[in-house]
Amino acid sequence: MTFATLEQSAPLSSTEIAAVDVDRVTEVARRHRMVSEFLKTEGYSALLLQHPANFAWMTVGGGAVRCETNGCGPALFVTQDARVVVCNNVDTPLIFEHEVAGLGFQLKERPWSEPRSVMVADLCRGRRVASDSPSPNAQEVSLHVRGMRLPLSDYDFGKLRIAGRLVAHAVEAAARGLFPERTEAEIAGEISHRLIKHEVFPARIQVLGDGQGKRFRHWTYSNSPVQQSCTILAVGRYQGLHVGAARTVSFGEPSTELLHAFEQASLITATGMFFSQAGWEMFEVWNRVKRIYEKCGAADEWRLADQADVVEYEFAPVSLMPTSEFRLFPGVPMFWHPSVGPVTTGETVLVTERGAEVLTPATDWPKVPVSVKGASVDVPGILVLSKNNGHATPKRA
Secondary structure, eight states: OOOBOOOOSSOOOTTTSOOOOHHHHHHHHHHHHHHHHHHHHHTOSEEEEOSHHHHHHHTTSOOOOSSSSSSSSOEEEEOSSOEEEEEETTTHHHIIIIISTTSOOEEEEEOTTSOHHHHHHHHHTTSOEEESSOBTTBEEOHHHHHHHHOSOOHHHHHHHHHHHHHHHHHHHHHHHTOOTTOBHHHHHHHHHHHHHTTTOEEEEEEEEETTHHHHOTTOOOOSOBOOSEEEEEEEEEETTEEEEEEEEEEESSOOHHHHHHHHHHHHHHHHHHHTOOTTOBHHHHHHHHHHHHHHTTOTTGGGGSOOEEEESSSEEEEEOOTTOOOBOOTTOEEEEOOEETTEEOBEEEEEETTEEEESSOOSSSOEEEEEETTEEEEEEOEEEEOTTTOOEEEEOO
């Protein structure tokens, strides 16, 4: 097998040369050693990575994702001694000059007119190959690959903290500038703008205006104008990693229904955040959360929507389920998004040895302290805006 060496048709200027991140180079090498050990132990010749999340993981944040399916983006073919990008001639310059520059990847290029499956079949022929997705030429080992992605590394933690601040700021800044009659779609567009200008991809945006979430928990947005209140939820992907946050706004004093639902949802969110502890299996966390639903008079609300997800290079590879035996351990991020009636709350936390670290802390925003097992857990409150001029005044649910 031969691999191509890139040749530039003209010298790059200093502004076009990507600076090499030494820590990222080290992290790529560490992940390659993990894969090499897996290949050696299991007797495989190579690992084929076709899922975009795994491309981002192996390249420590490389993207080049122009679609979310496995067939149209680049793939990786990793052996004990080499890590090879499999891509078409259109994507080669972007990948090697921008996405993985200086990280030690090799190239196996195909013309854009040739299906990726042809080259993949050629690479796998005569070899025992493992794959992160179903393939006629390799054995699927997707669960093992997911196991290599977690726990996240110290390098990832730094990126997660940046992502959390960017996503929380985008939601809060958009919310503080709201005024009645703006449409849900306009609000969603502003959040997208705030995320994208910081190179955060909006993986999910929900603008639930005037109680829309009571009926449709997975509502996105529409051209309906917001009159009284809304909950804004955003999930962003930054350098491959996902975080989510939600905030609620009311124009004028919140209604009794909104306040009551928000109080219930805040208790549930704080409970989930507190019990996101190392060594706990998810069903144990679930039992605590369900008990709070029952105690606060919302016993059946949990049946109407999902509650929380593990988030990392893949969004929601594991969801909180009543019977889930997935064990939490340090380095696992969780996005909590329980809902009660018209309110959805949302915070991302990182499981650590010392408890849950909040990755999306509220800034310049009202906070509600909730007592859980004697500990105080702060959750974002309702921001009350004037109906006339949009000036914000704090409000605690």
